[in-house]
Amino acid sequence: MSKPKKFDRNMIVIGAGAAGLVSAYIAAAVKARVTLVEAGPMGGDCLNTGCVPSKALIHCARVAQQARTAGEFGIGIGGVEIDFPRVMGHVRDAIARIAPHDSVERYTGLGVEVLQGRAQLIDPWTVKVALNDGGELLLTARAIVLATGAEPLVPPLPGLEQIDFVTSETLWDRLSGLARAPERMLILGGGPIGCELSQALARLGSQVTLVEMAPRLLPVEDEDIAAAVTESLRADGVTVLTGHEALAFTAAAAGGGSVRLRESGGEMDVDFDLLLLALGRRARVQGFGLEELGMLENGKLQTDGFLRTRHPHILAAGDLVGPFQFTHMASHQAWYAAVNGLFGDLKKFRVDYSLVPRAVFVDPQVASVGLSEQQAAEQGVAVEVTRYGLDDLDRAIVDGSARGFVKVLTAPGKDKILGVAMIGDNSAELIAEFILAMKYGLGLNKLLSTTHIYPTMAEANKYTAGNWKRAHAPATALRWLERFHRWRRR
Incomplete structure (x- = not known):
């Protein structure tokens, strides 16, 4: 693996989520020749399966709740009817209206070369791009930014392979095909995603059971915050089961199934029509040539305080790196990845994690x-x-x-x-x-x-x-x- 004498690009960015988009934008803004490679939809998880669709759904659920409680303010509305296909239409419309912000056309206009295809590192300086519409390119770059994101965790629980479950990524396609919200919804995971979606779906008509193995919801937050969130969810009809461990699943012939739960008082079964796994996310590292280049340790990509990997000209940002899997943190890290990648041999900057705000969009x-x-x-x-x-x-x-x-x-x-x-x-x-x-x-x-x-x-x-x-x-x-x-x- 010899370093090329000259390079096709100043920087190649792999992944067009928040971290990749911002890295590419910054590189283009300082007149570097930069190529952005993305195999899937532009905008990554946040636009397509994360922040945007979830907050659109949450807004619809809040409007429904406001209609239900309008009588408290002397406003008579009558019964609240949920037109679920129109709710999901709003979710899709929100994505469509925001998509131009992250589009190929916009970034091309900003000076970024955008290639839609699958990227793989051949050596520390060379990226092979298998284009979605056919063909293959080999590009070299002085700096490479990995922004491949993360994917939902799926635990190896007995019987789960028989269940047609969804994750935060696949939920939206499933909901879009329904005439109404799932009648019995089971959500595993009491973190931000589980709490937000359990409340929203309950307000939109589902009977929701939220299961968390830890003694309380939102373990990152203080106990008084978690207690207030639990009270709010229960007030909206969510059955909150903390301190419950999922043991095994059994599929039902008509779809859905049941889960066996264990808690201090014994075991219990909970039936469901749709199961959502919201147990966290893990870095997406497979298929990019990282393992072949010896860049993974115990399946994880290691970076230093400047976001550099074992090859200092290869940097990483966003959910791939952590430690905070927030869109705003991905954008924050992207500045450091781009600047350190382009100018790190002259001046490099350590990532500032001193102020990392976070929010949980429950009500x-x-x-x-x-x-x-x-x-x-x-x-x-x-x-x-x-x-x-x-x-x-x-x-x-x-x-x-x-x-x-x-x-x-x-x-x-x-x-x-x-x-x-x-x-x-x-x-x-x-x-x-x-x-x-x-x-x-x-x-x-x-x-x-x-x-x-x-x-x-x-x-x-x-x-x-x-x-x-x-x-x-x-x-x-x-x-x-x-x-x-x-x-x-x-």
């Missing part, structure tokens, strides 16, 4: 950033916790959404923000102010002194800062002020 929404109470306890980090309940917020009250809370972790005795978690309407939007404050070192005092429009949900951020300020009022100075004002009244 009410969950959002968090920075250190959690759970992490602080595990790491032995001393923190102060300030809370503000949204049941006290004027805007939440008038909107009928007075539920949830904001929680801020600070350094003891200081207003420096170490972490934020919130659950409530539009939390994924509201947390942006805290992210900005943490990014630029603005403490709660600065946030408190910032004017917020009344009445808005964003005032919750200011009132949380106000609660911190009251807890840290200067007692000695206040005593002197009290004496001063008493003297002034004489």
